[in-house]
Amino acid sequence: MREIYMDHSATTPVDPEVFNAMIPYYTDRFGNASSIHTKGQRARQAVDQARSQAAELLGASEREIVFTSGGTEANNQAIISYLSNNPDKGRHLITSAIEHHAVLDAFLHLAKRGYELTVLPVTADGLVEPDILKAAMKPTTALVSIMHANNEVGTIQPIKELAAVAHAGGAVFHTDAVQTVGKLPIDVEEMDVDMLAASSHKLYGPKGVGCLYVKRGIRVGNYFHGGGQERGLRPGTENVPGIVGFGTACKLAHINLPERQTRLNKMGQRLKEGILNSIPHSRLTGHPVKRLPGSVSVCFEFVEGESILLMLDSYGIMASSGSACTSGSLDPSHVLLALGLPHEIAHGSLRLTLGKDNTEEDVDKVLEVLPNIIQNLRGMSPLCN
Amino acid sequence: MREIYMDHSATTPVDPEVFNAMIPYYTDRFGNASSIHTKGQRARQAVDQARSQAAELLGASEREIVFTSGGTEANNQAIISYLSNNPDKGRHLITSAIEHHAVLDAFLHLAKRGYELTVLPVTADGLVEPDILKAAMKPTTALVSIMHANNEVGTIQPIKELAAVAHAGGAVFHTDAVQTVGKLPIDVEEMDVDMLAASSHKLYGPKGVGCLYVKRGIRVGNYFHGGGQERGLRPGTENVPGIVGFGTACKLAHINLPERQTRLNKMGQRLKEGILNSIPHSRLTGHPVKRLPGSVSVCFEFVEGESILLMLDSYGIMASSGSACTSGSLDPSHVLLALGLPHEIAHGSLRLTLGKDNTEEDVDKVLEVLPNIIQNLRGMSPLCN
Amino acid sequence: MYSQKVMNHFMNPRNVGRIDLPSGSGEVGNAVCGDIMHIDIKVADNIITDVKFKTFGCAAAIATSSMVTEMVKGKSLQEAEQITNQTVAEALDGLPPVKMHCSNLAADALHAAIADYMRKEANKLGVS
Ligand SMILES: Cc1ncc(COP(=O)(O)O)c(C=O)c1O
Ligand SMILES: Cc1ncc(COP(=O)(O)O)c(C=O)c1O
Ligand code: FES
Ligand code: FES
The missing domain is CATH 3.90.1150.10 (Aspartate Aminotransferase, domain 1)
Structure with missing residues (x-):
C-alpha cells in the first residue's frame, strides 16, 4: 500500500539533500563548535554557513539569527526573555485566541506573574483584524504576538498591518512563523516584525532545531542559563548536524x-x-x-x-x-x-x-x-x- | 596525518551503530510522535524504546526520564522548575564553585530573583567535602546541586555522601552528571539523587538531546511552555531521531x-x-x-x-x-x-x-x-x- | 496506541444500527462532549435476544460499543448487569488510560437500556 x-x-520528512548535508557532522566532523582545534573550527564554519542560509530565507542579517531547539523554544524565548530584559516597558501584552500553545502558554505563564494579558478574538475565518488590535492597544502595551499562519485552519494573518498597529502604539511585534517559513515568502524587513520564530522540521529539515529572528536593536536575552554559545543568547553545545540540516533546508526552501x-x-x-x-x-x-x-x-x-x-x-x-x-x-x-x-x-x-x-x-x-x-x-x- | x-x-563522535539506528527516522519514519496515524505511532514507539534504554543506563524507571535538548536544558529545568514548582520550600540554595555554567548561571539567575545562594568551596583537588556541605545547610535549604564529575579537571565527587547530607537537612539533591553518564556506572537509587542531568553528545550520541532524571514524587515542572509532550514536562515536537540516537548510545554505553x-x-x-x-x-x-x-x-x-x-x-x-x-x-x-x-x-x-x-x-x-x-x-x- | 482487538471492533463493528420496537433503549453522553452512545435491546424470557448500537465518538467509543453488544447477546439480564466498564476494557485487551471513560459509556448505555426495559415492564404490570 x-x-x-x-x-x-x-x-515533514527530511529532504534527502538535507540529510546528505548532515551526515558528515555525526561521525566525522563531529567537533564542538566552541573548540579551538580543527574539528571545532570546522563545526563553527558549518554553523556560520547555516546561519547565513537561514538569514537569507528570512531576509535577515546573520547576526539577527539565534539557533534554538525548535519552534517552542524560539517562541518562549522571544516572549519571555524580551519581557525580562525590558522591565522598563509596560506590563500589558496582546496575543490572539488561535495561537499555538507555545505562544499562548508562554503568555498565560506571564499573566500568572502579574502581566496584564489581552487575548484577541478572531473572525469566523480565523483572521485577527488590525482594527481589533488597534482598539486593544494601551499605552502600557509592551509586546504583541500574532502568528503568521495558523497550524490548524491555515489562515494567514495580515502581519504587516498588525505590526504597523503595534509599532504605532509603541509595542514590539513578534510573530510565530513556524507554519509559514519555507511555505510563504518571508521578508522580515518588509513585514516589519521585531521577532520571528521558525522550526526546521516543518520545512523538510530535522526535528530539534529552529531559530529566532531578532531585529537588530531589540534586546532579547537568553532563555537558558549556561555557556556563551550564540553570543550568550542560547547557551548549550550547538546541535551542529541539526543546524546544518536546518540551514540546508532553508537554502532549498529559498530555491523551491x-x-x-x-x-x-x-x-x-x-x-x-x-x-x-x-x-x-x-x-x-x-x-x-x-x-x-x-x-x-x-x-x-x-x-x-x-x-x-x-x-x-x-x-x-x-x-x-x-x-x-x-x-x-x-x-x-x-x-x-x-x-x-x-x-x-x-x-x-x-x-x-x-x-x-x-x-x-x-x-x-x-x-x-x-x-x-x-x-x-x-x-x-x-x-x- | x-x-x-x-x-x-x-x-564525542556519534558511534556508527548509533547513527545507523537514527537514519530511518529522518526520511522514512519521520512522523510526529504525537500523531495518531501509523507514522506517528511508530515514532512514539521509538521514543518509548529510547526512554527505556536511558532509564536502564541510569537505573531509573521509564516514567522518571524526561528528554530535553541537552545537558544545559536538563540542568536549567531541574534547578529552576523545581523551585518554581515548590514555592512552599525554603529559599536557600547550595551549589559548588566548580559547577558548569549551565548550573552555576541558573543559580546566579535565581540569586538575582531573591534566592539566597551558598557557593561551596572545593579542596585543592576539586573535592566538595560532605562536612563543608553539612555546615552550609540551613533549615531553609531547598535544593543542593553538586556535579558528579567536573568537566575541566575530572574530579569525581562523593555524590552518595553529599546527597545523604542534603536529605538529612531536608533538601532535594540534583547532580549534573553530563560528564559521567556513559563513563562511570550510575545507579540513581544507589546514589540516592532526586534529579540528574545527562547529555547525549558526551556518550557517543548526537548533539541536541539529553535527559533529566526526576525521581518519582519529586515535583519538577515544565521549563518550556507549549504542547503536552513528555507528559507536559517538555513541550515541543520530540526530536525523534535525536532521542533514538541517545537511547542507542545509552544501550551501547551500558554494554561497554x-x-x-x-x-x-x-x-x-x-x-x-x-x-x-x-x-x-x-x-x-x-x-x-x-x-x-x-x-x-x-x-x-x-x-x-x-x-x-x-x-x-x-x-x-x-x-x-x-x-x-x-x-x-x-x-x-x-x-x-x-x-x-x-x-x-x-x-x-x-x-x-x-x-x-x-x-x-x-x-x-x-x-x-x-x-x-x-x-x-x-x-x-x-x-x- | 490501541490493541488489535480494539482496532478490529472499530474497523468491523458488530451490531450497528437500531432495533424496531426495542424492549429497552439507553443513551448516554452528549454531542457537546464529543461522545454519544445509543443502545437498543430486545428481551425475551429475561434473555437479551438482540442488541444494536449507534455511537458518535472516537475509536475507543465505537469499539467498546461493539464489544458490549457482543458480550450481552444471549445473556440474561442479570448477567448483563454484571458487565462493567472494566470488563469491557478487559475484553478488548485494555484501553489507553486517557480512553477509559469511553468504556464507561458503553457499560452505562447498556445499563440504561436495561433500566429502560425494567421501567417499561413495571409500567405494564402497574397498568394490568
Ligand atoms: C504554529 C506553531 N507554532 C509553534 C510550534 C512548535 O514548534 P516545535 O514543535 O518545533 O517546538 C508548532 C508546531 O508544533 C506550530 O505549528
Ligand atoms: C558538566 C557539564 N554540564 C553541562 C554541560 C552542558 O551540556 P550541553 O552542552 O549538552 O547543553 C556540559 C557540556 O557542555 C558539561 O560538561
Ligand atoms: S592572550 Fe590574547 S586574547 Fe588571551
Ligand atoms: S470519545 Fe473521546 S476519548 Fe473516546
Whole structure:
C-alpha cells in the first residue's frame, strides 16, 4: 500500500539533500563548535554557513539569527526573555485566541506573574483584524504576538498591518512563523516584525532545531542559563548536524518556494473542492483564500475526528484532526472553538496538509475513499439517520 | 596525518551503530510522535524504546526520564522548575564553585530573583567535602546541586555522601552528571539523587538531546511552555531521531562501560605520568585518583593554553584548555581558580580527554610532541629563561 | 496506541444500527462532549435476544460499543448487569488510560437500556 502522507503541518520528512548535508557532522566532523582545534573550527564554519542560509530565507542579517531547539523554544524565548530584559516597558501584552500553545502558554505563564494579558478574538475565518488590535492597544502595551499562519485552519494573518498597529502604539511585534517559513515568502524587513520564530522540521529539515529572528536593536536575552554559545543568547553545545540540516533546508526552501507554493495551492484547491462537493454536511474551517498552500481543514457533522483519522490510516492516508481526544480532554481544540464552531461540529474536524512529495494521484485517492469513510461513520452515528 | 582527537569531554563522535539506528527516522519514519496515524505511532514507539534504554543506563524507571535538548536544558529545568514548582520550600540554595555554567548561571539567575545562594568551596583537588556541605545547610535549604564529575579537571565527587547530607537537612539533591553518564556506572537509587542531568553528545550520541532524571514524587515542572509532550514536562515536537540516537548510545554505553572504563583509566594513567615525568614545571589539576577515566588535565608554567592547543592541532592532536581566551575574557576558568591555582599557572592549562577510539599509539604521539611544544613556547616566554 | 482487538471492533463493528420496537433503549453522553452512545435491546424470557448500537465518538467509543453488544447477546439480564466498564476494557485487551471513560459509556448505555426495559415492564404490570 502506498503511504499517502498528508500531515505536513505536523511535521515533514527530511529532504534527502538535507540529510546528505548532515551526515558528515555525526561521525566525522563531529567537533564542538566552541573548540579551538580543527574539528571545532570546522563545526563553527558549518554553523556560520547555516546561519547565513537561514538569514537569507528570512531576509535577515546573520547576526539577527539565534539557533534554538525548535519552534517552542524560539517562541518562549522571544516572549519571555524580551519581557525580562525590558522591565522598563509596560506590563500589558496582546496575543490572539488561535495561537499555538507555545505562544499562548508562554503568555498565560506571564499573566500568572502579574502581566496584564489581552487575548484577541478572531473572525469566523480565523483572521485577527488590525482594527481589533488597534482598539486593544494601551499605552502600557509592551509586546504583541500574532502568528503568521495558523497550524490548524491555515489562515494567514495580515502581519504587516498588525505590526504597523503595534509599532504605532509603541509595542514590539513578534510573530510565530513556524507554519509559514519555507511555505510563504518571508521578508522580515518588509513585514516589519521585531521577532520571528521558525522550526526546521516543518520545512523538510530535522526535528530539534529552529531559530529566532531578532531585529537588530531589540534586546532579547537568553532563555537558558549556561555557556556563551550564540553570543550568550542560547547557551548549550550547538546541535551542529541539526543546524546544518536546518540551514540546508532553508537554502532549498529559498530555491523551491515559488514553484512549491503554486503547486500546493492548486492541489489543495482541488482537494478542498472535491471534499466539499462530494460530502454533504461538510464545511471548510479557516479562511477561504487567505490560507497556507496545500492546507485543507474541514469539519464533518455527526462524526468524530479520531475515527476519521484511523479509518484513513487503514488506507495508508495520514492526516490529523483538531479534535482527536487523545489528551484525555474531550474538548475540541481552542482554535476551532475560537472560530465560533459549535462543539458538536468541531468534534468532526479533519486536517489534510499537502507537501512537496504529494501527487495528484494522492488527491484522487483521498477523494475516492473519504466520502465512504464519512458515510460509514455516519451510519454508526446516533446523530443522523 | 592521523587525527588524534583527545577532546571527548567537549564532545564525542556519534558511534556508527548509533547513527545507523537514527537514519530511518529522518526520511522514512519521520512522523510526529504525537500523531495518531501509523507514522506517528511508530515514532512514539521509538521514543518509548529510547526512554527505556536511558532509564536502564541510569537505573531509573521509564516514567522518571524526561528528554530535553541537552545537558544545559536538563540542568536549567531541574534547578529552576523545581523551585518554581515548590514555592512552599525554603529559599536557600547550595551549589559548588566548580559547577558548569549551565548550573552555576541558573543559580546566579535565581540569586538575582531573591534566592539566597551558598557557593561551596572545593579542596585543592576539586573535592566538595560532605562536612563543608553539612555546615552550609540551613533549615531553609531547598535544593543542593553538586556535579558528579567536573568537566575541566575530572574530579569525581562523593555524590552518595553529599546527597545523604542534603536529605538529612531536608533538601532535594540534583547532580549534573553530563560528564559521567556513559563513563562511570550510575545507579540513581544507589546514589540516592532526586534529579540528574545527562547529555547525549558526551556518550557517543548526537548533539541536541539529553535527559533529566526526576525521581518519582519529586515535583519538577515544565521549563518550556507549549504542547503536552513528555507528559507536559517538555513541550515541543520530540526530536525523534535525536532521542533514538541517545537511547542507542545509552544501550551501547551500558554494554561497554566496564571494559571502556578500565581501558581509559589505564591509558589515561600512562598519558598523565608520561606528561608529568617528561615536562618540568607541570602539575596535574584535579584529584590524583578520583577522576574521570581517560581525563588528563595539567598546567604548564610560563605558557598559555591557546598556544598549546594550536601547536598540538598542527600535529593533528585535538585538545582543550580551561584557559583559552576565546571569549574575550582574559580570565582562566572559574574551575581552575576555585582549585586555588594562581592565575599565571592556570593560564597554562591543557585538558586531554581520551575516548573509546584512542589507541596507545595516540598516547605515544602526544608524549612525543608535547614536551617539544612546551619547550618551544617556553623559549618564547619572557617568564622563563 | 490501541490493541488489535480494539482496532478490529472499530474497523468491523458488530451490531450497528437500531432495533424496531426495542424492549429497552439507553443513551448516554452528549454531542457537546464529543461522545454519544445509543443502545437498543430486545428481551425475551429475561434473555437479551438482540442488541444494536449507534455511537458518535472516537475509536475507543465505537469499539467498546461493539464489544458490549457482543458480550450481552444471549445473556440474561442479570448477567448483563454484571458487565462493567472494566470488563469491557478487559475484553478488548485494555484501553489507553486517557480512553477509559469511553468504556464507561458503553457499560452505562447498556445499563440504561436495561433500566429502560425494567421501567417499561413495571409500567405494564402497574397498568394490568
Ligand atoms: C504554529 C506553531 N507554532 C509553534 C510550534 C512548535 O514548534 P516545535 O514543535 O518545533 O517546538 C508548532 C508546531 O508544533 C506550530 O505549528
Ligand atoms: C558538566 C557539564 N554540564 C553541562 C554541560 C552542558 O551540556 P550541553 O552542552 O549538552 O547543553 C556540559 C557540556 O557542555 C558539561 O560538561
Ligand atoms: S592572550 Fe590574547 S586574547 Fe588571551
Ligand atoms: S470519545 Fe473521546 S476519548 Fe473516546
